[in-house]
Amino acid sequence: MMIEDAVGYKKVLLVLDDVDDADQIDTILGMTDWLNPASKIIITTRHESLLRPSVPHKVLKLEVLNKMDSLKLFSWHAFGEDHPWEGYLELSERVVLQCVGLPLALRVLGSALSGRRPEIWGSALEKLETIPDGHVIEKLKLSFDTLEDDHDKDIFLHIAHFFLGMDRDDSVRILDGCGFHTIIGMQNLIDRSLLTISDLNKLEMHRLLRDLGRNIVRMESLDPGKRSRLWNNKNSFRVLNYKTGTEKIEGISLDMPILMEDKSANHSIDTSSSNSNYSLGTDAFTVMRNLRVLKLNDVNLIGCFKEFPKRLKWLSWRKCPLKSITSDLSLEGLVSIDMRYSSLQQTWSGTEVLRFLKILNLSHSWELTRTPSFAGMPRLEKLILKGCVKLVDIDESIGYLQEIALLNLKYCKSIRKLPRNIGKLESLKTLDISFCSSLESLPMELNMIDSLKVLRADGIGLNQIVCNTNEQKSLQALFSSWISKPRISPEISWAFLPSSLMSLSLVGCRLSDGSFPKKFSNLPLLEELDLSENSISCLPEWIKSLPQLQSLSVKSCKMLKSLTEMPNSISELSIHSCSSLEIVTYQSLLLEYPSLVHDYNCDSLVMMQGDFKLEALENADPQMLKRFGLNPETVENTMVKMDLFSSYKIKMLPPQGLYEQGIFSTFLPGNKIPSWFTKLENVNAVKFNISQPLKNIQGLSIAVVYTSSESAENEFSRAYWRKQENIVQNRTKDLKWMHYPRVFGVPEGNEEITWLSHWKFGDMLQDGDEISILVRLNGLRVKELGIDILCEELSNCKVASPVPLFSNDNVPGDVSQRGSVFKIGR
Structure with a gap:
């Protein structure tokens, strides 16, 4: 009652700092009926999930400083x-x-x-x-200490030592295999800001939090062999080399190439040998009965594996020098095997029973000629054979893998065919056969995989997949672009492509306009389509029949001239390096968010719907030319050096008219400010009030005469001076418009260039408004600034008493405090 009496119905600011108990929040929220509705409550906490979704609130996550x-x-x-x-x-x-x-x-x-x-x-x-600073670590440890039990603390320590930068889902598989309840544990760490998941689904942690975890383990014992986890290469090497490990060790990481580069560690290694694969005895692991995580890179283990730890769950042995996995190495309990860049010619003979194995990564094992039998791997979810260039066949037992979700065969250049029972893979979601240059056919059973969401077939050539007349319904017929001799092929249909596909990549498949199938309506769920690096001049008609298509990429399609009539569902378009592309039109979210169109290095692009249009000035709107006192004859035989931002090139061109979302611009050589403009010399910023006699304002015209700045080191220190902008601010209405023109006139030597622009403001400018204009031309010098207001019946009105603003290139006002900010142009 004392609190109620003190704050009852008053407007108060209540701050609760470092809250870690939901009951505390519930108690305070139970008092809200006593407070004035205008009161504010601010809560700081390390535990994001304390606030229930049913309670109206806003969350501000504190970010690190730049x-x-x-x-x-x-x-x-x-x-x-x-x-x-x-x-x-x-x-x-x-x-x-x-x-x-x-x-x-x-x-x-x-x-x-x-x-x-x-x-x-x-x-x-x-x-x-x-060694991180003790005071910092001690304060950060408060978050660690608030974790409810040793379970979550162990997950934090494992991640800090071995899993940072790894895929979240792979980490969950491995940690679950170690006996953790990983998903809830990770969420608890995320709630306390001890862990984040990146946009690429990778585990991330602030470096000092990582150091906190490693320091906690370091404090377990002065003797590294008696610690639970070893991540420092120097310590790991010494423990293995001198065989001082104990059963306390749960995880070890040793990267020999990095260790060899560490000069401070060389005293403990015999550097007289030219062999970088320094040999360590397998008997060093004998006493490590609790070892669950082993990460080795370029390490040569010699000896018998019979006494190797049996509780191991993750074996990552990159650049493994073995030609085959010895029979005395027990793999039975493993959840993940990562032996990429190994010297393996074969894995093991016979069928190895690996009933817990979920991830098998043998990528870039260049000597591997055949896969193991998969009959003993019922739980395998990911099989990665990328870059196994000598691999010829996939064992038919792959059909036993009922839980496999990913099969990556990218750059397996010797594979001639896929196993027929691939159609039995009921859980397969992603198949990558990109750059399998020897692939002769695709089994018709592939169309039976209803679970398939992503198919990547980049770099498959025209003369590669030849249609077999005995298998006319084979899925090979789907890729009609792969058929080199149309006279021997039947009528091609895409009808057998799994209708479950959500992503299809056909980069560099030598597709042309005539090679596309006529129908593509059997993929109603397709969201991503990548046709980059193909010889097409326009999109096929069936693109319109993809109702869910959200992302379309046609990067480096050098012959593509236009993109029109795309599905309304498209929200992201990539057209990088389409050097012949001239016109892009669409009716979709791209009209509202043109920044979702990636159009770098498009030399010929002159129109993008909703964003810009570029045309020769002599063909521009006559009324617009009249506003600047121009006509086609005045610009005839004139050339201007233009920087084209969509192509990152500079060209000599006739004067161009540029239309950008209500702004018309052009660049002309010399001083072309019309005589009726109000002019100021040697200023780049000005403010003025719109006086009462001005009625029905139609727009604002700005003229800027500029030349090269003496401070510019050279003509094309372009990263510096390419940041050109016009900023108009209505201070009265708290509005700001920033214009970054898509093309820009480049002065040669002491040449003067005039930048003319007209802004259509509608009712955004009215009598009595205070207006400011800032022209920022990095690396260039403004010699003269002109302004003109267009009023009713297209008459020109004088600007009363403009005041120069010598702002030293600072934008008038504070953008962060503005109510509305509009960005126009690139």
Whole structure:
């Protein structure tokens, strides 16, 4: 009651800091009836899931600082100002690099190093790069300590040591195999901001949180052999080399190439040998009965594998030197085998019973000629044979794999055929046969896989898949572009392609306009289609019959001239390096979000619906020309050096008219500001008020005369001076428009260029509004700025008393505080 009496029905700001108990939040929320409706409650917590979805709230996730802000924050604590002192910049940047944008670390380390000599800094940094700062780690450990049980703590430690950068789903498979309840455990870590999942589904963790996990394990014992996890190559090598491991070890990681590059570790390795595969005895693992994770790279193990740990769940042995896996190496309990870049010629003889195996990755094993029998792998979900260039056949027992979801055969250049019982793979979702240059046929059974969502067949050539007259319904008939001799092929239909497909990639398949099938309506679920690097001049008609198509890529289709009548469902379009493409039209989300069109290096592009249109100025709207005192005769025989941003090239062209979402622009040589414009010299910013006599304003015209700046080092320090923009701001209505023209006139030597633009504002400009204009031309100098307001009946009106703004290239106002900001152009 005391609290109710104190705050009852008052407008208050209530802040709850570092909440870790849902009951605390429930208690406070139960008091909301006492508060004024305008009251605000701010809660800070490491546990995102504490707030129930039923409670109206907004979540703000604190992000790490960028490099510049990190340096400023660190400098305030280290030097008492926002920048490092002379002689400390490089050292400060090294500290900032270690902190990775974490404000806590920047503050603690800045205070710790304040007032110290540079040599002290250097020594502290060397220690910091090996052992993280104790004060920072101790504070970060609070989040770790709030984890409810050892289960979640162990998952955190495993991830910090062995799983960062790995696919989330693969990590779940392996950790589940280790006995964890991984999905709920990972979610608990995410809720406490100890773990994040990237857009690519990879496990990520702040570097200092990773160091926290490794420091916790480091503190388990001074003797590395008595720690639960070994990730440091130096420690791992010593434990294995001197056989000092114990049963406490649950995971080991050893990367020999990185260790050999570490000069500080060379004293413990015999570097006199030219063999980088330094040999270690298998008996070093004998006592490690609890070893579950083993990650080796380019390590040569010698000896008998009979006593190798039997509880191992993940064996990652990249660049394994074995020609075949010895029979005494027990694989029975493994969940994942990763032996990419191995020297294997075969895996094992006979049928190995691997009833828990879910991932088998033998990619880039260049000597591998045949796959193992799959009969003993009932739970296999991912089979990756990418880059096994000598692999000829896939064992027919693959039909036993009822749970396999991914089969990757990319760059298996010697495979001639796929097994017929591939149609039995009821769970297969992704099949990649890209660049299988020897593939002769596809089994008709492939169309029986109703689960297939993604098919990648990039780089399959015209003369590769020849139709077999005895198998006219074979799926090989689907890819009519692969048939070199149409006279021997039957009528081709795509009807046998699995209707479940959601993604189809046919990059570099030598497709042409005539090679496409006539119908493609049997793929109602297709969302992604990649036809890049093919010789097509236009899209086939059947594209319109794909109702769910969201992403279309035609990158590097050099003969493509137009893209029209695409499905309304398309939300992303990639047309990079389509050098002949002139016109793109669509009726879809792309009209609202043209930034979803990726159009770099398109030399001939002159029109993109909803975004821009480019045409010779002599063909432009006569009324628009009249507004600038121009006519076709005045620009005849004139050439301008133009920077075309969609092609990243500079060309000499006749003057062009550019239309961009309500703005018309053109660039002309010389000073072409019309005489009736209000002009100011040597300013790039101006503000003025629209006076009362101006009625029914139609638009605003801006004229800028510019030349090369003396500060520009050379003509094409383009990354610097290509950032040209016009900014118009209605300060009264709190509106801002930023225009980045798609083409731009480039002055030669001391040449002057005039940039004329007309902006259609409708009712956005009215009597009494305060308007500001900023022209930012990096690397160029503004010599004259002109303005004109177009009023009722297309009459021109004088601008009353414009005031120059010498803003030193700062945008008037603060964009972050603006109510509405509009960006036009590239």
